[in-house]
Amino acid sequence: MSFVSTEFLLFVAIAAAGYYLIPKKFQWMWLLLFSYIYYASSGIKFLIFLLFTTFTTYSTAIWIEHVDQQHSDDKKKISKKKRNITIIGLLLNFGMLALLKYINFGIVNINVIFKADLSFPDFLLPLGISFYTFQSMGYLLDVNWGKCKAERNPFRFALFVSFFPQILQGPIGRFDRLAHQLYAEHSFNWERTERALQLILWGFFKKMVLADNAGVFVDTIFGNYQAYPGLSIIAVLLYSVQLYGDFSGGMDVVMGIADLFDITMDENFRRPYFARSITDFWHRWHITLGTWMKDYIFYPLSLSRPMSRFGKFARKQFGKNIGRTLPICIANIVVFLVVGIWHGAAWKFIVYGLYNGLIIAFSGLMAQNYRKWKKSLHINEKSKSWIFFQILRTFLLVNISWFFDRANSVREACGMMKNALIHFNPAELLTIPMGESGTGFTPIGIGIVILASAILFTVSVLQERGICIRSAIAARPLVLRWAIYLFLVFALPVLGQPPSATGGFIYAQF
Amino acid sequence: MEKLLEILEDIQPDADYAACTTLIDDGILDSFAILSIVGELEEQFGVEVSPADIIPENFNSAQALWGMIQRLQG
Amino acid sequence: MRNFKKAVVVVLFLVICLVCSSILTFCFYPYNYARIDMHNIETNAYDDIFLGSSHGKCGIDPLTFDSVTQQKSTNLCMGGEYVQDAFFLAKEAVRNHKPKRIIYELDPGYWVTKPSQGMDYASFYHEFPPSSVKVQYFAEKIMKADFRSTLFPWYTYRQYFFKVWDNIKIKTGPIYKAYDPAPFTNDAQAYKPEGFIYRNIIDAPKTEQNLILWDEAQLQRDTVIYFERLVNFCNQQQIELVVITTPIPNETYQKYQQAYDNAHDFFTDHMERLGVSYYDFNNIQLDGFDKSLNSYADCEGHMYGPAAEQFTRLLAEYLETAN
Numbered sequence: 001m002s003f004v005s006t007e008f009l010l011f012v013a014i015a016a017a018g019y020y021l022i023p024k025k026f027q028w029m030w031l032l033l034f035s036y037i038y039y040a041s042s043g044i045k046f047l048i049f050l051l052f053t054t055f056t057t058y059s060t061a062i063w064i065e066h067v068d069q070q071h072s073d074d075k076k077k078i079s080k081k082k083r084n085i086t087i088i089g090l091l092l093n094f095g096m097l098a099l100l101k102y103i104n105f106g107i108v109n110i111n112v113i114f115k116a117d118l119s120f121p122d123f124l125l126p127l128g129i130s131f132y133t134f135q136s137m138g139y140l141l142d143v144n145w146g147k148c149k150a151e152r153n154p155f156r157f158a159l160f161v162s163f164f165p166q167i168l169q170g171p172i173g174r175f176d177r178l179a180h181q182l183y184a185e186h187s188f189n190w191e192r193t194e195r196a197l198q199l200i201l202w203g204f205f206k207k208m209v210l211a212d213n214a215g216v217f218v219d220t221i222f223g224n225y226q227a228y229p230g231l232s233i234i235a236v237l238l239y240s241v242q243l244y245g246d247f248s249g250g251m252d253v254v255m256g257i258a259d260l261f262d263i264t265m266d267e268n269f270r271r272p273y274f275a276r277s278i279t280d281f282w283h284r285w286h287i288t289l290g291t292w293m294k295d296y297i298f299y300p301l302s303l304s305r306p307m308s309r310f311g312k313f314a315r316k317q318f319g320k321n322i323g324r325t326l327p328i329c330i331a332n333i334v335v336f337l338v339v340g341i342w343h344g345a346a347w348k349f350i351v352y353g354l355y356n357g358l359i360i361a362f363s364g365l366m367a368q369n370y371r372k373w374k375k376s377l378h379i380n381e382k383s384k385s386w387i388f389f390q391i392l393r394t395f396l397l398v399n400i401s402w403f404f405d406r407a408n409s410v411r412e413a414c415g416m417m418k419n420a421l422i423h424f425n426p427a428e429l430l431t432i433p434m435g436e437s438g439t440g441f442t443p444i445g446i447g448i449v450i451l452a453s454a455i456l457f458t459v460s461v462l463q464e465r466g467i468c469i470r471s472a473i474a475a476r477p478l479v480l481r482w483a484i485y486l487f488l489v490f491a492l493p494v495l496g497q498p499p500s501a502t503g504g505f506i507y508a509q510f
Numbered sequence: 511m512e513k514l515l516e517i518l519e520d521i522q523p524d525a526d527y528a529a530c531t532t533l534i535d536d537g538i539l540d541s542f543a544i545l546s547i548v549g550e551l552e553e554q555f556g557v558e559v560s561p562a563d564i565i566p567e568n569f570n571s572a573q574a575l576w577g578m579i580q581r582l583q584g
Numbered sequence: 585m586r587n588f589k590k591a592v593v594v595v596l597f598l599v600i601c602l603v604c605s606s607i608l609t610f611c612f613y614p615y616n617y618a619r620i621d622m623h624n625i626e627t628n629a630y631d632d633i634f635l636g637s638s639h640g641k642c643g644i645d646p647l648t649f650d651s652v653t654q655q656k657s658t659n660l661c662m663g664g665e666y667v668q669d670a671f672f673l674a675k676e677a678v679r680n681h682k683p684k685r686i687i688y689e690l691d692p693g694y695w696v697t698k699p700s701q702g703m704d705y706a707s708f709y710h711e712f713p714p715s716s717v718k719v720q721y722f723a724e725k726i727m728k729a730d731f732r733s734t735l736f737p738w739y740t741y742r743q744y745f746f747k748v749w750d751n752i753k754i755k756t757g758p759i760y761k762a763y764d765p766a767p768f769t770n771d772a773q774a775y776k777p778e779g780f781i782y783r784n785i786i787d788a789p790k791t792e793q794n795l796i797l798w799d800e801a802q803l804q805r806d807t808v809i810y811f812e813r814l815v816n817f818c819n820q821q822q823i824e825l826v827v828i829t830t831p832i833p834n835e836t837y838q839k840y841q842q843a844y845d846n847a848h849d850f851f852t853d854h855m856e857r858l859g860v861s862y863y864d865f866n867n868i869q870l871d872g873f874d875k876s877l878n879s880y881a882d883c884e885g886h887m888y889g890p891a892a893e894q895f896t897r898l899l900a901e902y903l904e905t906a907n
Contacts, residue, residue: 145562493739
C-alpha cells in the first residue's frame with residue numbers, strides 16, 4: 001500500500017478509529033492485525049520473510065536468556081555460549097538480507113573478475129527488509145548484552161518486528177523504547193490527534209510540493225547529465241532538497257501515524273543541513289541508522305580484542321595520540337562502509353560510505369591538531385561567522401557525497417563533478433519539461449521549489465532555536481490557524497507534482 | 511580520580527569535568543572521544559569495558575565514570 | 585462539551601475543504617467526451633462495443649461498421665484506456681444492456697507500461713454513475729492511486745486556469761446537459777456519433793512522440809490478469825470477445841519490425857491459449873486500405889478520418905467472413 005494512496009489513508013483511519021473503540025487490552029493485538037494486513041498487501045508471499053525473522057529472533061533471544069539463567073560459575077563459558085547463539089541469529093537474518101539484496105551485485109562482479117557467466121533469478125525485495133532486520137538484530141544484541149529482557153509472548157514480539165508505520169522506511173526503533181509503548185493501553189486525546197494530523201500534512205507537503213517538484217529536475221539531469229553540463233551544481237543542490245524533503249517528509253508521515261496510536265517513534269532528522277561537521281551531520285541525518293551503527297557495530301568493533309591488540313601495537317609505533325585514535329578511525333571506516341552497502345548493492349554506494357568514513361576518521365586523527373591551529377589563529381568557535389563557515393563547509397562536503405549517492409555510477413558522479421567545476425549555466429534549467437505541461441510551466445516549477453524551500457528553511461531555523469511549530473500555530477487565532485492548514489491542504493493538489501510512473505518514497509526501496 | 515580527570519582533559523579539553531553531569535546529553539563527548547577515553551581507561555586502570563557499559567549513565571560525568579571504573583576493577 | 589466543540593471544529597474544517605474542492609472540480613474539471621461515451625452505454629442497447637486505445641478511437645467508425653453488419657455498435661476506446669479500464673467499461677455496459685460482442689483493440693504499448701496518474705487516469709471513472717461497478721472500479725483502481733485523485737479530482741487540470749470560464753459556461757449551459765459534442769470539434773478533429781474521433785487531414789508534422797514499442801521483458805502482470813478477467817467475464821456473460829490490433833503505418837513497421845513481429849508472436853500465442861480470436865491487421869492483407877503514412881496523422885498509428893472509415897468497412901467485412 002503506497003503511503004500516498006487513498007487506500008492507505010482509509011486503512012490508517014480505520015485502524016486508528018478502531019484502536020480507540022475496542023477494549024484497551026486488545027489494542028496491541030489490533031495493531032498486530034493491521035500490521036500484518038499492511039504487510040500482506042505488498043504480497044502474501046513476502047510474509048514468509050517477515051515470519052522468518054520474527055521466529056528466528058524470538059527463539060534465539062529466549063535461548064540466550066535460558067543459557068544466561070543456567071546456574072554456572074563458569075561465566076566465561078556462559079558468555080561464550082550466549083555469543084555463539086547470538087551469532088547464529090545474526091547470520092540467519094543478515095545472511096537472508098545479504099542473499100536477497102546483494103547476490104546479484106556479487107555475481108555481476110564475480111563474472112567481471114573471473115570472466116564467468118553466472119546468473120541468479122531476480123528477487124523482489126520483501127518490504128522493509130533492511131529496516132526490520134536491523135531493528136530485530138538490535139533487539140537480539142540488546143538481549144545478549146543484558147540491556148533488555150527477551151519478550152516471551154511471540155505475538156507481542158511479532159508486533160515489534162512488523163509495526164506498520166515504520167516498516168517501510170524506518171525509523172529503526174529500540175526495544176527498550178518502543179516495545180512498552182506498543183503493548184501499553186492508550187486513551188484517545190483530541191490534541192494529540194490534531195497534532196498528529198498536522199505532522200502528517202506537513203510530511204506530505206515536504207514530499208509532494210518540495211521533493212517531487214525538485215525531483216523532476218533531478219531525474220532529468222542525473223538521467224542524462226551530458227545533455228546538461230551547466231546544471232551539475234544546481235542538480236546536486238536540488239537533490240539535497242529532494243532527498244531531505246522526501247525522506248524527512250516520509251518520516252513526518254510515519255511519526256504522525258504512530259502518534260495517532262499514541263506511540264512516539266525515535267527522531268530521524270534534526271535539521272541536518274545546519275550541521276557543523278560531517279560527524280555532526282550523521283547525528284542529524286537518518287539518526288536511527290547512525291545510532292544503530294554506533295551501538296551495534298562501531299562500539300563493539302572498537303572494543304573488540306583484535307582492535308585492542310591493534311591499538312597497543314599502534315601506540316608503540318605511532319605514539320599515544322595516533323595510537324589510541326587509529327583503531328577508532330578504522331572501526332569508523334568499517335561502519336561507513338556498512339552504511340554505504342546498506343544503501344544498495346553498487347560501487348557508488350561503497351564510495352559514498354567510504355567518503356564519509358574517511359572524512360570523519362581523518363578529522364578524528366587531526367582533532368588535536370585542529371584544536372592547536374584554531375587556538376593559534378585566534379578563531380572564536382562560538383562566533384557567528386565561524387559557525388556559518390562550518391555549516392557552509394559541511395553542506396559542500398555533503399553535496400559532494402550526494403553525487404555518489406544519486407548518480408548512476410561512480411564514473412557519472414565524477415563526470416558531473418567535473419562539469420560542476422567547469423560549467424555553470426542555470427538557464428539550461430528552463431529547457432527541462434515539467435510533466436504533461438512541457439517547458440511552459442518549468443519556471444512555475446522552479447518557483448514552487450524555491451517557495452517550498454524557503455518555507456522549510458524558515459521552519460527549520462525556528463525549530464533549531466527550540467520553537468515547537470505546532471504549539472506556536474495552535475496558540476494563534478482560529479482564522480490564522482485555518483489559513484495555514486488550508487494552505488497546506490490545498491498546496492498538495494495545487495503546487496504538488498503529480499506522481500510519476502516510479503512514484504513513492506525514495507527510502508521505501510530498502 | 512585525578513588520573514581520570516587528566517585523561518579527560520587530554521582527550522577533550524575545555525570542559526568542566528568537576529561539575530558537568532551532562533557530558534553525553536550535551537554532546538561534549540562524542541563517540542570518538544568516548545572510545546579514546548575507554549582506550550585510556552583500559553591502558554591506565556586495567557579494566558575491560560564492554561559495549562553494554564557505554565551508556566549515558568556511566569559517561570555523563572567524571573563521577574559516573576569513576577564509579578564505572580571501580581565497579582569494573584572490583 | 586470541550587470534546588464536542590473540538591469535534592465540531594474539525595468537522596467544519598473538513599466540510600470547508602470538501603466545499604472548496606467541489607467548487608474547484610466544477611471550475612477546473614473539463615467537459616470530456618468520456619461523458620458522451622458513458623451516456624451512450626447508459627441509455628442505448630448495443631450489439632457490438634469497441635474497447636481499446638486511442639488507435640481504436642480514431643480508427644473505428646461505428647456507423648460505417650453498422651452499415652456492413654446491420655447491427656448497432658459504439659466506440660468506447662480512449663487514449664489512456666488500459667485493460668483494467670476496459671474491463672470495468674465492459675462490466676458497466678453489461679449492467680445496462682448486455683452486448684452480443686466486445687471487440688477489444690489491443691495496442692501492445694499498453695501492455696508494457698503502467699498508467700500514468702495524469703489527466704487520463706480517471707476520465708471514464710469520473711463519468712460512471714453510482715453503482716456497485718463504480719464502487720469496485722474505485723476499490724481496484726482509484727483507491728490505489730495518489731489520494732489527490734480521490735480528494736481533489738481537479739488537480740491534474742490545475743494548469744488550465746484560463747479554461748475555467750469556458751468550463752463554467754459549458755457546464756451551466758445546454759451543451760453539457762444535452763451531451764452535445766460541439767466543443768470537441770475543431771480544425772484537427774471532430775467527435776462523430778457513437779464515439780468516433782474523426783481526424784481531419786491537416787498539414788502538421790507526423791511524429792512518433794508517444795510511440796511505445798513492445799518489449800516482453802516489460803510485460804505488466806496486472807494487465808495480463810485484467811485481460812484474463814475480461815475473458816472470463818465475457819465467457820460467463822456469453823459475450824463473444826474478439827481482439828484486434830489496428831494497422832500502423834508501413835514506415836513505422838519497417839523501422840521497428842522486430843518489435844512488432846515479437847508482439848504479433850506473443851499475442852497470437854497468448855490469445856490462442858485463452859481461446860480468444862485475435863486479428864492483427866499489421867499482418868493481415870487489407871485490399872483497398874493504404875497502409876502508408878498517407879493514411880495517418882502520425883507515425884504512431886492514429887488514422888485520418890477517411891482512412892479510418894475505409895479500415896472500419898474492411899474490418900467489418902473481415903469479421904463477417906471470419907464468422
